[in-house]
Amino acid sequence: MKGNKKTNAKVEDQEQIKEQTTTEDAQNDYSALFPERKAWPPAKVIEISEEAWKKPGARSGWMSGINYGGRGYRSGFWEVAMNKFAQEGTHFNVLNGDLVNGKAIKEMLRAVPKKVAEEVTNHFLEECAKELASVIPLLKKPGGEFVRLYIIPSLHYDGAYGEEIAKRLQSLRQDDIRLYKRGSDKLEVKYTQPNKIIWAISPRKSRLPSQYYSTAAEREIDDKEKQTSQELLPDLWSVGPLASAIHKPGKGERKRPYFTVPACRRLEEVLVAENQVGIAVVEYTQNNGQSVQVWSLKDLVSKEREFVTGIKTGATENQKKIVEVIKKSGATTVGLLEDKLEISRDVIQKEIEFLVEKRPLTRQTWPGLFYDPASQRYDFHLGWFQKHLVYPESKIPLLEDRLLFFGCLHAGYTTSDYEFFVKIMPEKIIANKVKILVGLGDFIAGLRHDFLETGEVFGSLNNTDQEQFAAELVGTVIVRVFQSRLEELLPKYAEKSQEQIEKLIDESLVQFLYIPGNHDTWQEAEGNIPLVVFREKLSTILFQEIIKIMAAKKLPAIDISKIISKKIIGFSDWDWGNFYTLPSGLTLTMSHPNMARAKTTSLRAQESLDAAKSHIVGIANFHTAIVVNRWDAETGQRVAVQAGTMCIFTRFERRHMKIVDFGSIFLRVLSRNKRIEMTESAFFNEALLKGPIPKDTNLTELKKKYGIISVQ
Numbered sequence: 001m002k003g004n005k006k007t008n009a010k011v012e013d014q015e016q017i018k019e020q021t022t023t024e025d026a027q028n029d030y031s032a033l034f035p036e037r038k039a040w041p042p043a044k045v046i047e048i049s050e051e052a053w054k055k056p057g058a059r060s061g062w063m064s065g066i067n068y069g070g071r072g073y074r075s076g077f078w079e080v081a082m083n084k085f086a087q088e089g090t091h092f093n094v095l096n097g098d099l100v101n102g103k104a105i106k107e108m109l110r111a112v113p114k115k116v117a118e119e120v121t122n123h124f125l126e127e128c129a130k131e132l133a134s135v136i137p138l139l140k141k142p143g144g145e146f147v148r149l150y151i152i153p154s155l156h157y158d159g160a161y162g163e164e165i166a167k168r169l170q171s172l173r174q175d176d177i178r179l180y181k182r183g184s185d186k187l188e189v190k191y192t193q194p195n196k197i198i199w200a201i202s203p204r205k206s207r208l209p210s211q212y213y214s215t216a217a218e219r220e221i222d223d224k225e226k227q228t229s230q231e232l233l234p235d236l237w238s239v240g241p242l243a244s245a246i247h248k249p250g251k252g253e254r255k256r257p258y259f260t261v262p263a264c265r266r267l268e269e270v271l272v273a274e275n276q277v278g279i280a281v282v283e284y285t286q287n288n289g290q291s292v293q294v295w296s297l298k299d300l301v302s303k304e305r306e307f308v309t310g311i312k313t314g315a316t317e318n319q320k321k322i323v324e325v326i327k328k329s330g331a332t333t334v335g336l337l338e339d340k341l342e343i344s345r346d347v348i349q350k351e352i353e354f355l356v357e358k359r360p361l362t363r364q365t366w367p368g369l370f371y372d373p374a375s376q377r378y379d380f381h382l383g384w385f386q387k388h389l390v391y392p393e394s395k396i397p398l399l400e401d402r403l404l405f406f407g408c409l410h411a412g413y414t415t416s417d418y419e420f421f422v423k424i425m426p427e428k429i430i431a432n433k434v435k436i437l438v439g440l441g442d443f444i445a446g447l448r449h450d451f452l453e454t455g456e457v458f459g460s461l462n463n464t465d466q467e468q469f470a471a472e473l474v475g476t477v478i479v480r481v482f483q484s485r486l487e488e489l490l491p492k493y494a495e496k497s498q499e500q501i502e503k504l505i506d507e508s509l510v511q512f513l514y515i516p517g518n519h520d521t522w523q524e525a526e527g528n529i530p531l532v533v534f535r536e537k538l539s540t541i542l543f544q545e546i547i548k549i550m551a552a553k554k555l556p557a558i559d560i561s562k563i564i565s566k567k568i569i570g571f572s573d574w575d576w577g578n579f580y581t582l583p584s585g586l587t588l589t590m591s592h593p594n595m596a597r598a599k600t601t602s603l604r605a606q607e608s609l610d611a612a613k614s615h616i617v618g619i620a621n622f623h624t625a626i627v628v629n630r631w632d633a634e635t636g637q638r639v640a641v642q643a644g645t646m647c648i649f650t651r652f653e654r655r656h657m658k659i660v661d662f663g664s665i666f667l668r669v670l671s672r673n674k675r676i677e678m679t680e681s682a683f684f685n686e687a688l689l690k691g692p693i694p695k696d697t698n699l700t701e702l703k704k705k706y707g708i709i710s711v712q
Helices: 002-027 076-088 102-110 114-135 159-172 213-227 298-302 317-329 334-341 345-353 382-387 418-431 448-454 463-492 498-508 518-526 532-552 561-567 603-611 651-655 699-706
Strands: 045-047 058-063 092-096 138-140 148-152 177-179 184-189 196-201 236-239 246-248 258-260 278-285 289-296 369-372 377-380 399-406 436-439 511-514 568-570 587-591 616-619 626-632 636-642 664-672 675-684
Touching: 045 076, 058 076, 058 184, 076 138, 076 278, 092 196, 092 236, 102 114, 102 159, 114 159, 148 159, 148 184, 159 177, 196 213, 213 236, 213 246, 213 258, 289 626, 298 636, 317 334, 317 345, 317 377, 334 345, 377 382, 399 418, 418 463, 418 664, 418 675, 418 699, 436 463, 463 498, 463 532, 463 699, 498 561, 511 587, 532 561, 532 568, 561 568, 587 603, 603 616, 603 626, 603 636, 626 675, 636 664, 636 675
Parallel strands: 045 138, 058 092, 092 148, 148 177, 196 236, 236 258, 399 436, 436 511, 511 568, 587 616, 616 636
Antiparallel strands: 058 278, 184 196, 246 258, 246 626, 278 289, 289 675, 369 377, 399 664, 626 636, 664 675
């Protein structure tokens, strides 16, 4: 009897525990917290065209900061990103950190009672993996196989839960997904000779925030370089997920180039240095070496409310007006709606209830409204933007601008690479179809600091001589490009009328924009206007050489002076409001700040974006190079191009233990409606000069050696 009593008591206790657990479960709405157990649809397959796949070079797509589980997560970005990768024909793709918001998931799971924690956690992680496997499109090669997607979890951002979800995701998508080592791993780029190595890294710990984009990235790179032997270091560093987009060359201030990967989510808890939403594409080609494309998606996410284009069936005119206010203003109260619509509160209250839904709808055009009792505001369901919004593709064609920037030519210096300038620069302009050549000041060495006496300027070149020499260098570049383009375009001009020949000459001549630098303006103290001789001699060279070429081709004579005049445009170096409008409608500002370089790599470029209002900013003087992308609400995506120098070194910088960034910078920009969608940057920094030329070098012999055109 006693045994039966004990057994009955035990059963009663178990029933009570079971009932209590059931009650606790009922009180916690797990269906609201976690994905439902359901049959997820198969992932979409996006096919890469034969043309895109077989383009010369090797391409890889880069994403970061997806942040699944966070408020900023947008599943629609997966398809946008993969469509871009397919368009570019990427050979493999990488997610460099922050697939999952590990902290948010940990916080959600903390609410689960311990009695069911293991079961709920396992179910939750599995459903998360299934959802991601369903929404991440597969990229199909022309041959039928799938393009690899390499996932590198971040110790700091993804955490243990994020890594576990990634493992389960890989097991569900073994055809294309590969899980690499968390925190950092190397990726080998095929189709290059020899194969290149890109090392993807992400922060291992939280660091103090900085307002400069380069700070966090270079901390991670420096830490990793100190841990690694020389022979194992990569050809390129990739740093994510810092929500920035900068591109820095190697072989100068930094030994190895690096780029940072934008975030692919809506930025909610924004740190000062977090600004970029988008993806990147890294390309290795014979012409450009290594280039980085940044596709900005921030315009999409900033206007995502505009993509709410539908409404509940049977909606009245008043209800449509309510929705329009919420689209423009965001979450709002009945009182504010009353003020804006001039409709009574009672009518609004009655009308708005019809639009409220308990859960986000799955329609592509209408999410439904929800009411937040704490703030007493109505808004669209956040979950719809996170899980159901499909970002539409614009039908407006993209416009393209192609520019080549250089600065600090310093004609007269014994350490300027004149052979590179007149040989490699024209080749890069032709190969990359550059339409606009931008000179960012310091065309001459100048005569201060006893340059002649110390032998830093060769021969006995005074300011006038140096300006003429600079004009001959730039003129040689422009003429060589002109001759090549004329040969290419001439067969297309069967009619040799004056109008057609003028068009031919105009199309063959590159647009040259320039500003003076501080070395150029030193002579202002003696009452001289800088670069007057430079412009005059450059115009003369172009005139004399184009006439010769036209005569050799037996083209009819035309007045080319007007064409040359409009193709050479000088600007002041101090007026930030003065800009040049590109053919696409984008604007370009040029500046040569009279200040020293900063220890923080991106500081000067970021300051230039603060000072200018244009889409593109070109600066030089610091003898260091970087490309910095930034998004502003008014202008949209913007880019600063900070050009280095055409000198392999200067005594001044050597004496201050500073290393220069040599070479020019190529920039390609795609835009719609004066909003930048893509920037592509490449650094041409393989100097030909190995050491300073003798100070007694004869200028005439130097020009003859390198084929530099002289003024006649």
